[in-house]
Amino acid sequence: MTPSARLQAAIELLDDIIVAARDNGASADNIAKKFFKVRRYAGSKDRRAVREHVYAAIRRFGERPENGRAAMVGLAKELPELRDSFDGSTYGPAKLEDNEQFAGGEAIAGWLLNEFAQPVDGNEKAALFDRAPLDIRLNPKKADASVIATAWPEVETLPLSHAYRLPTGTSVENSEAYNMGQIEIQDMGSQAIIAACLVGAPKLVLDMCAGAGGKTLGLAAQLPDDVRIIAADTDRGRLSRIDPRLRRSSTRNVETMLLSPNKEIEALEPLSGQCDLVLVDAPCTGTGTWRRNPELRWRMTPKRLEQTTELQARLLDLASRMVAPGGRLVYAVCSLLDAEGGDQTEAFLKEHPGWRDIEVDLPIGRPYRKGLLLTPYQDGTDGFYFTCLEKL
The missing domain is CATH 1.10.225 (NK-Lysin)
Structure with a gap:
């Protein structure tokens, strides 16, 4: 040509x-x-x-x-x-x-500029367009760090347990470690959310917006095999993609649950007040993933942001009903907008007096509005906001 x-x-x-x-x-x-x-x-x-x-x-x-x-x-x-x-x-x-x-x-639409979390300044915004790294997560039930070091001597050990970074462009999905279920490709920010979920000793876990199961698999890899984990989602196509991943990792304590949009409670009702841990990795605008999906900016409008935040608030409320007394709810978004992060947490706590926020101690991230904020510039991860809430 x-x-x-x-x-x-x-x-x-x-x-x-x-x-x-x-x-x-x-x-x-x-x-x-x-x-x-x-x-x-x-x-x-x-x-x-x-x-x-x-x-x-x-x-x-x-x-x-x-x-x-x-x-x-x-x-x-x-x-x-x-x-x-x-x-x-x-x-x-x-x-x-x-x-x-x-x-x-400009590279960011004018109406969005003032919607970002306060720490996201000009340098932070510029980093949203850098090239994303290639992070992997070790499955400790199937291998140890020597497997990764042998396959990729150039690997970088990250500050989270079981988290590693490879040079961009490394062939991972063709590797023996990947095909044996010993590793998964997963951004360190997503792994940080998994780490926040591991506080305590849950026996019944609900991943309410599981998608293709990346965080479900991470939880299963680090929780005992007798923990019951339910991966739920309204998207049949995305949820179906978890099955081959479960087989590859030899995970047997995960079950899937297909939910009907706007009628999720019909399937979830038996879990009401029963779950020790509920993870809501909520649908969001994806501002934190612009390094990987920059065209997401072209999908955003004020109306779509409003619709997304309404959905997030509804899912948070629904998830809270599934949590047992003393149990925890982890709410996360791959977004750096206050409307999807801190605003949601503070509104939830105001409307649900029987809850409190729990401090999460991780080697990455910075405290922000009753949660943690991760950014490409500060942490080398995709952009995330997440919070850990406890039912009193």
Whole structure:
């Protein structure tokens, strides 16, 4: 492919990503995979170049562009080397026109700037666009640290138990350790949330928004085998992905529970007041994962934020009903917005006088509004807010 053809391909791929962001469709990565699957003529260098164009535009513009061409024209105004590729050739984009529409603005939409937690300053916001590291979690029931050191001598030991960091780009999923269930890929921030859940000795655990089961697996790996763990979610597709992971890790004390959206209580009712630990890894805007999913910014609107926080408050209230007296509720979001973090915790405690917040002692994170805040800049993790609450 010529440079012009690569740029035109980037424009077309961006068109698909922009529509998906507007309509809450597939992720940019999945769209890109499908895009290249039907364009087998694109070689590896072509695909890499197209992706670089696409993600440069996604990271640059906080507001969702009107279309792919507007995004790339906006980028070309800042990167003069791109302008020559707007040459009107057969497979390239049309030539630039005077007064042509183009994307602009800052990397974070203006309406969002004042929504971040107070410690998230300019340096913190800039770090949200750094390249994410590759963290893994050891399963202590199947291996010890020597397995990781043997497979990857360059491994970095992280400050949490069983947490390690590998050079970005390391092939993990093809390794024996991964296929034997000895390790899982998991950001250190997610592992910190698991660590917060391990306080005490729970016998019945509910992971109420389990998704594909990353934190469920982490809990199962570090809790005794006689602990009953229930992984629940409303998304059948995501929940089904936990099954092969359970088999790979030889985990047998986890059961899954499919919930009906807005009718979760029907399935959860038998657990009411019975759980020693409930984890609510709540649906959120994902501002803390922009390093991995920068197109999430294009999905955000004030209305979607409002809808998300309403859902979080409802899930928190529902989860609290499942907790036994003396039991604990861990609420977590991969977001750095106060509306999804500290605001939710403080509102919950105000409306539920029979609860108190519990201090969590971890080697990473900083105390913030009755919880802990983790950020890429401060902690080298994805961005998280989480809190541990106890039912009196």
